[in-house]
Amino acid sequence: MSAPQSGPAADADEEFVRSITELQGALLAYVLCLSPADREAEDIVQRCNIVLWRKRESFAPGTNFKAWAFAVARWEVLAVMKERRGDAWLVFEDEVAELIGDHFAGMPDEVCANFGRSEALRQCLDALPQAHRGLVIERYAEGYSVDECAERNGRSPAGLRVTLHRLRQVLRKCLVEKLENHPR
16 A cells, blocks of 8 residues: 655645535536436536546646536536437537536635535425425415415414424425535
């Protein structure tokens, strides 16, 4: 077994890993914008991470890492789309893909980091039965009061409060599991 690597090469690798890690939320957002299938997005991001690591020597320090990573991600989306659909696949024009990439490349890192949490919440909401998801959306996304939601759904306000409390517990548990298992 060889000793751990140290020196400038190890420092560069650590910085590269840090850059990739910080970019995961933005990469996922970008892939979701380009990919027609949400379920493939995380796999595409993982493929992109592998390609980025393999090509790390070709990245020029001091240039825009996000833009470079998004270019790699775009090619990975195209490759997956071609694999899945043969020649019958639709892609964005280069200009549209570049505009989307420029948009995400210009996003502050904090916004990109929060994307993983938003995506996890979306997945947790999607896992709820439709009636429960509708209640959560009415109450918290659309801003209806408990009394208004109860009236709209033919329920008592007290019963709805209990249901919403239980749904918040289910969502909290789901979010914790998703973020612990797939941190962004």
